[in-house]
Structure formats: structure tokens, C-alpha cells
Amino acid sequence: MIISDPSVLLSEAPKIDISEARWAIEYLSLMIEKLGPESPVSLVLMQARRELASLVQSPSGTVIGPLRIAA
Numbered sequence: 001m002i003i004s005d006p007s008v009l010l011s012e013a014p015k016i017d018i019s020e021a022r023w024a025i026e027y028l029s030l031m032i033e034k035l036g037p038e039s040p041v042s043l044v045l046m047q048a049r050r051e052l053a054s055l056v057q058s059p060s061g062t063v064i065g066p067l068r069i070a071a
Contacts, residue, residue, distance in 0.1 A: 021052045028052070 028049040035042045 016055050018056055021056050025049055025052050025056070 028045050032042045032045050032049070035045075037046075
């Protein structure tokens with residue numbers, strides 16, 4: 001089933017707190033450093049860190065589920 005209007009799933013669009021995103025980026029960096037860059041877990045954490053960094057750099061983006069849409 002394809003839902004064309006995601007607002008039916010959420011009462012309001014989720015908001016990203018920039019300070020929390022920056023904290024998460026720092027914490028992910030520490031975990032990646034501890035695990036080593038070649039660890040499979042580190043690869044997943046690096047992707048999460050890149051996604052958060054892109055949200056911090058683009059505060060005009062709206063987060064709807066796993067998608068980021070530029071406003």
C-alpha cells in the first residue's frame with residue numbers, strides 16, 4: 001500500500017532539534033573511533049552521522065519519516 005499523504009500517519013511532522021543532532025554526531029564519532037573505521041557497525045554509524053550532519057547543515061529541510069524534503 002502506498003500512502004501519498006504522510007500526514008495521516010503523524011499528527012504533526014517531527015522536528016529535529018539542532019543541538020540534539022550535534023550531540024548525536026559527536027557521540028557517534030566517539031563510538032566510531034572506539035570501534036575502528038573498518039568495523040561493520042562503524043559503517044552503519046558513519047551513515048547515521050552523515051544523515052544527521054546533512055540535517056544540521058540544512059535546517060530548512062522537513063523530516064517526514066525516513067525522508068528529508070527541502071522546503
